[in-house]
Amino acid sequence: MGLKIRPIALADAASYRQCWDAVAKERRYLYWYEAPPLWEVRANLRRSLRKKTPMLVAVDGERVVGWAAVYRAGVPALSHGGDFLMFLLPEYRGKGLGTKLAAGVLKMSRGKFDMILFCVVRKNKPARELGRKMGFELCGEEKKSVKLAYGFDDLLIMQKQIRR
Numbered sequence: 001m002g003l004k005i006r007p008i009a010l011a012d013a014a015s016y017r018q019c020w021d022a023v024a025k026e027r028r029y030l031y032w033y034e035a036p037p038l039w040e041v042r043a044n045l046r047r048s049l050r051k052k053t054p055m056l057v058a059v060d061g062e063r064v065v066g067w068a069a070v071y072r073a074g075v076p077a078l079s080h081g082g083d084f085l086m087f088l089l090p091e092y093r094g095k096g097l098g099t100k101l102a103a104g105v106l107k108m109s110r111g112k113f114d115m116i117l118f119c120v121v122r123k124n125k126p127a128r129e130l131g132r133k134m135g136f137e138l139c140g141e142e143k144k145s146v147k148l149a150y151g152f153d154d155l156l157i158m159q160k161q162i163r164r
């Protein structure tokens with residue numbers, strides 16, 4: 001089975017949730033310690049598809065092994081901006097797949113946002129490097145605001161200006 005990057009579909013909900021859950025349970029990278037229940041993931045996915053949220057999955061055969069999205073902020077004064085999130089299963093990291101997913105979803109975001117934020121914890125070097133590679137610049141940080149398996153970490157806020 002080959003690896004493929006493609007838009008997410010509602011039928012991916014369970015596999016996408018499994019991927020999210022596995023990464024969340026590492027407690028090293030994400031805000032979640034586990035994925036939300038499937039009904040909630042499916043409802044949010046349905047809403048995202050309706051809103052045409054830029055969102056891609058990396059699949060190995062039918063299995064979701066990675067995901068990336070740019071969400072629009074839900075309040076008017078912030079709605080010109082997007083939040084970039086992504087994750088890959090451990091065995092698929094460090095092989096360039098994250099770069100491809102990120103490039104794809106950022107391309108889909110062109111014309112939709114004025115700027116995009118990417119928030120990563122300080123210890124997450126691959127994510128920091130990926131952000132830098134994609135043109136994000138550090139614009140602020142929140143000290144010790146994230147509690148993960150290894151203790152408290154700083155949240156680095158990276159920003160990329162794009163033209164709408």
Ligand SMILES: CC(C)(COP(=O)(O)OP(=O)(O)OC[C@H]1O[C@@H](n2cnc3c(N)ncnc32)[C@H](O)[C@@H]1OP(=O)(O)O)[C@@H](O)C(=O)NCCC(=O)NCCS
Binds near residue numbers: 085087089093124125
């Ligand atoms: C962050 C993540 C998405 C990056 O995807 P990836 O496929 O591993 O990254 P890539 O292989 O495309 O590498 C991107 C860059 O990161 C850096 N990088 C990758 N692996 C690294 C490692 N182990 N150590 C240090 N830097 C690393 C490199 O600079 C690389 O660019 P280069 O190969 O051109 O030098 C992935 O590691 C992941 O899912 N991590 C867990 C979840 C997460 O951190 N999500 C982001 C926070 S929302």
